[in-house]
Amino acid sequence: MSGHPPAGDARTAAHPTHRYRRYLLLWVDLLVLSWRRAPVLTAMQFVIPAGMAATVVGGALALRVAVDAMIRGDVGSAVAGAAGAGVAGAAGIVLGALDSHTAGILIGKVAVLDLNPRIHRDITTLDGLEHLERTDVADRLTLVRNAGWEIVLSLWSANGVLFAVLELTVMLLLLGTVNPWLLWLLAFAAVPLWFDQRGNNAIIRADLATAEPFRRQRHLFDLATDPAGGKEIRVAGAGAAVARRQAAAWDEAMRVRFRAHLVAAGWRTAGWLLFTAGFGAALALVVYQAARGTGSAGDLVLAVTVAAALRQSVHTGVRYTTNVAAAGRVIEPYLWLRDYVRAERERADGSAPAPQRLRHGITFEGVGYHYPGATGPALAEVSVHLPAGAVVALVGEYGSGKTTLVKLLGKMYRPDSGRILVDGVPLDEVATRPWRARISATFQDFGRFPTRFGENVGLGDLPRIEDRGRITAAVREVDATGLVDRLPDGLDTELDAAFGGVDLSEGQWQKTALARAAMRPAPLLFLLDEPTASLDAPSEQEIFDRQMERSRRAAARTHAVTVIVSHRFSTVTGADLILTLHRGRLVEVGTHQELLAVPGGRYATLYRIQAEAYAREGRRAAALPDGPGPDGAEPGSHVPGD
Numbered sequence: 001m002s003g004h005p006p007a008g009d010a011r012t013a014a015h016p017t018h019r020y021r022r023y024l025l026l027w028v029d030l031l032v033l034s035w036r037r038a039p040v041l042t043a044m045q046f047v048i049p050a051g052m053a054a055t056v057v058g059g060a061l062a063l064r065v066a067v068d069a070m071i072r073g074d075v076g077s078a079v080a081g082a083a084g085a086g087v088a089g090a091a092g093i094v095l096g097a098l099d100s101h102t103a104g105i106l107i108g109k110v111a112v113l114d115l116n117p118r119i120h121r122d123i124t125t126l127d128g129l130e131h132l133e134r135t136d137v138a139d140r141l142t143l144v145r146n147a148g149w150e151i152v153l154s155l156w157s158a159n160g161v162l163f164a165v166l167e168l169t170v171m172l173l174l175l176g177t178v179n180p181w182l183l184w185l186l187a188f189a190a191v192p193l194w195f196d197q198r199g200n201n202a203i204i205r206a207d208l209a210t211a212e213p214f215r216r217q218r219h220l221f222d223l224a225t226d227p228a229g230g231k232e233i234r235v236a237g238a239g240a241a242v243a244r245r246q247a248a249a250w251d252e253a254m255r256v257r258f259r260a261h262l263v264a265a266g267w268r269t270a271g272w273l274l275f276t277a278g279f280g281a282a283l284a285l286v287v288y289q290a291a292r293g294t295g296s297a298g299d300l301v302l303a304v305t306v307a308a309a310l311r312q313s314v315h316t317g318v319r320y321t322t323n324v325a326a327a328g329r330v331i332e333p334y335l336w337l338r339d340y341v342r343a344e345r346e347r348a349d350g351s352a353p354a355p356q357r358l359r360h361g362i363t364f365e366g367v368g369y370h371y372p373g374a375t376g377p378a379l380a381e382v383s384v385h386l387p388a389g390a391v392v393a394l395v396g397e398y399g400s401g402k403t404t405l406v407k408l409l410g411k412m413y414r415p416d417s418g419r420i421l422v423d424g425v426p427l428d429e430v431a432t433r434p435w436r437a438r439i440s441a442t443f444q445d446f447g448r449f450p451t452r453f454g455e456n457v458g459l460g461d462l463p464r465i466e467d468r469g470r471i472t473a474a475v476r477e478v479d480a481t482g483l484v485d486r487l488p489d490g491l492d493t494e495l496d497a498a499f500g501g502v503d504l505s506e507g508q509w510q511k512t513a514l515a516r517a518a519m520r521p522a523p524l525l526f527l528l529d530e531p532t533a534s535l536d537a538p539s540e541q542e543i544f545d546r547q548m549e550r551s552r553r554a555a556a557r558t559h560a561v562t563v564i565v566s567h568r569f570s571t572v573t574g575a576d577l578i579l580t581l582h583r584g585r586l587v588e589v590g591t592h593q594e595l596l597a598v599p600g601g602r603y604a605t606l607y608r609i610q611a612e613a614y615a616r617e618g619r620r621a622a623a624l625p626d627g628p629g630p631d632g633a634e635p636g637s638h639v640p641g642d
Contacts, residue, residue, distance in 0.1 A: 022335055023158075023324075030155040033114045034106060041106040045156055048099045049163035052092055056313075057170050059088030103156050111148035119144060119334070122341045127349065127432045129412040134372055137340065139211035140333035142218070147330040154327035157320040164317035171313065191278075192318045195271030199264030200325030206260030207329040210253040217249035271318075350429035354438045358388035358524055358559040359423050362409070366418035369404055378404040380584045382418070386577065389555035391548065391562045393572035395603060396581035402565045403444065405581070406529045409563065410439060440523040444530035444565075446513035450499045453484065454491035456512050460519030474518035477550065479542060480511040514543065518550065526551055526562040532571075544571045569607045578603065 034042045066081030123131065123141065131137045144151075224242045367382040379401045386392050394402040407413050408420060411432050420427040427435070440460070449456050457474055458465030471491060475484055487493035487502060494501030495512075504512065514531055532543050544566075554560035566572050573592040580588035580595065580603045588595055588603050595603035 023154075023331065026151075026331065026335065027155045027158055030110065030115070030152055034110050034152075034155070037109050037114060038106055041102050041109075044098070044102045045106065045159060048095050048102070049160065052095045052099065053163060053167040053170065055088040055092035055095065056167060059085045059092070060171075062088060107149060107152045107156065111152045115148035115152055116146060119148065119337075122337070126341060126344050127411060128344070128414065129407065130372070131340065131344070135212065137337070138215060139208070140337050142211050142215040143207060143333045144330050144337060147334065150327050150330050151334055154324050154331060157323035157327070160320035161317055161324065164313050164320060167313050168317065191274045192268070192271035195267045195274075196264075196318050196321055197325055199267035200322065200328065202260045202263045202267075203257070203326065204328045204332060206257050208333065210256045211333075213249045214253040217246050217253065220246035220249060268318075350427075350431050352425055352429045352431065354430055354434040354524065355423055356558070358561065361388040361390065361423070361559075362386040362525075362561055363421040363424075364418065365421065367408065367415045367420060368417040369408060369413055370416050377416075377584045379408070379415075382586045384579060384586055384589055386561050386563070388423075388559035388561065390576040391551050391555075391564065391574070393575035393578045394563065394565045394581060395569060395572060395578060395606065397606075399583075400581040401584040402581055403529055404584075406441075406443075406527050406563060406565060409525060410441060410527060411435060438520075438524040439527060440517045440520045440525075441527035442513050442517040442529065442531040443527075446510060448496065448504075448509050450496035450501065451494070452491065453487060453493045453495055453512065456495060457491075457515045457519065460516035464519060470519060471515075474515045477518045477546065478511055478514040479546060480515050483508055483511055511543075514547075522557045522560075523554055524558055524560050526554055526560055528563070529565045530567065531564075532566075541571065548574060569610050580606075 031042070034045075062081045062084030064081075066078045066085060069075075069077035069081055220242055224239065224246065363385045364382045367379060368377055369379045370377045382401075382405065394405060396402055404413070408415060409427075411427065414428065422430060422435075447459075449459065451459075454468065454471050455465060457471045458467070460474070461470070464470045468491065475481055484490055495504060497503035510532065517526075517528075517531075528547060531547065547562075547564075551560070551562035554562070564572060564575065572578060576591070578588075578590060578592060578595055579586055580601075582602055588598065588601055590598075590603075595601055596607065598604055
């Protein structure tokens with residue numbers, strides 16, 4: 001089963017004949033959300049436009065009555081008509097103010113409280129990680145990030161177009177009572193709408209085409225302004241170079257988008273020129289008719305009033321249509337992502353429960369995985385059995401496939417070939433959430449969550465996130481009690497200085513991540529992917545000793561398998577099984593002593609290279625004043641071969 005379906009599996013773009021149907025289904029969904037969130041405000045979005053259309057038509061009819069009555073000398077009817085026109089005008093002003101105010105409140109509510117969280121939830125709750133490493137997904141995420149307002153606005157803009165069309169139709173019917181030829185204005189009213197749509201299609205295509213350089217310039221900006229990378233940038237004097245690259249990426253994106261906006265402006269200008277020509281011809285026809293005496297003065301006033309309102313209605317309709325078309329730049333990628341999420345969720349997840357206790361262990365049968373866009377496989381034909389209760393170490397050079405193997409065990413990816421068996425049951429058939437609920441893990445790219453310290457640790461076992469006793473035990477288990485004691489508010493200390501809290505060092509963040517992994521007391525699978533890379537040698541050895549003790553306790557409880565990835569060979573010598581990976585292939589399997597005994601073996605070669613490097617470093621340090629002890633090792637360090 002492929003771990004990363006091609007982009008075509010999620011519809012990359014709706015066919016033009018299906019686009020409006022897809023938009024309509026989206027708007028129905030948004031209308032349901034709006035009604036659930038604020039039914040009164042939602043109802044007002046229909047009542048107010050209908051009232052505004054009625055005031056325009058009613059005002060024009062009242063003016064015709066007033067003018068004709070005044071010519072006849074009917075003062076009462078003239079006053080009544082004038083009063084009606086005034087009331088209609090005042091009502092239109094009030095309704096117009098209410099329209100924009102209530103719409104803004106409703107759109108904000110639905111966008112912030114419903115749609116944006118839905119977008120974030122869809123992406124963060126997918127079982128795997130492939131979508132976070134695919135450029136086609138990343139490009140669309142760039143466009144829809146925090147785009148909830150614009151997407152919800154498209155619904156009410158479409159509603160505005162609907163009422164603008166209804167208003168145009170009624171006004172044209174009124175003009176038809178003056179002269180049937182004026183009905184042709186409907187065709188001229190449609191011209192700006194069609195031309196505007198053509199222009200906005202060009203903008204949508206340009207936005208999607210430039211999503212990658214736009215994303216790159218944003219990344220470079222974040223890189224230049226982030227404290228973590230700021231040190232290296234300043235030491236290297238690379239600030240100006242990063243700024244140039246950011247500016248170049250920005251220019252690349254904006255150049256294409258600017259051309260698209262010029263094309264769109266050309267289409268809009270042409271559309272309005274054609275409408276203006278038709279509008280002028282219609283007014284000339286009414287004036288000619290009145291001059292010949294075939295129409296009343298009231299008809300002329302009605303025609304002029306309705307024609308002026310018609311121009312405003314067309315302008316409003318074009319504005320709403322522009323909003324809808326402009327929203328296409330985020331609606332299209334949003335619908336694409338929604339289809340992608342749906343397709344991913346429909347991929348058959350297992351239904352088998354996770355075992356309560358391992359009996360045989362975990363078996364890899366010809367497992368392979370290939371990252372999208374990579375030139376070669378990350379893993380190829382890996383076959384090995386990890387016995388229940390065993391501590392298994394993965395070693396190899398960078399890029400050999402160690403972390404990929406760990407992620408496959410966590411169901412972050414699905415193998416492209418082969419299968420993984422848990423007590424003989426294919427891992428694909430085991431339900432993902434129950435399986436992950438039986439995993440404890442620390443990854444080399446661990447999370448740094450801007451929350452209270454206790455919550456940071458408690459996230460490792462959500463049902464116990466408020467269990468301070470369990471959190472304290474997890475902290476103690478990874479020897480982080482001293483860290484908590486030094487925090488100003490202990491477990492309640494807010495972390496991350498960017499959010500007004502306390503910033504931790506890299507090593508302190510890593511200990512926090514280790515404590516998070518210690519929250520689950522009885523896992524089936526214990527994953528440690530470079531868990532001590534940011535710690536000093538003494539702390540690293542102490543942490544590994546503690547983790548090994550924890551692994552043995554877990555093995556006694558549930559026959560758990562522990563998988564350790566470490567760049568220091570000295571920390572894995574006590575493992576029950578060591579797997580040596582090279583360029584994605586499993587080249588050696590055995591215990592430390594068995595692998596050392598393999599003549600010319602890869603593990604033995606790498607182990608001796610690292611041991612000699614430690615020995616040379618020890619000799620250099622011993623030659624310095626106040627250096628380490630006579631054994632050449634830093635105090636507390638564990639030299640390979642000791």
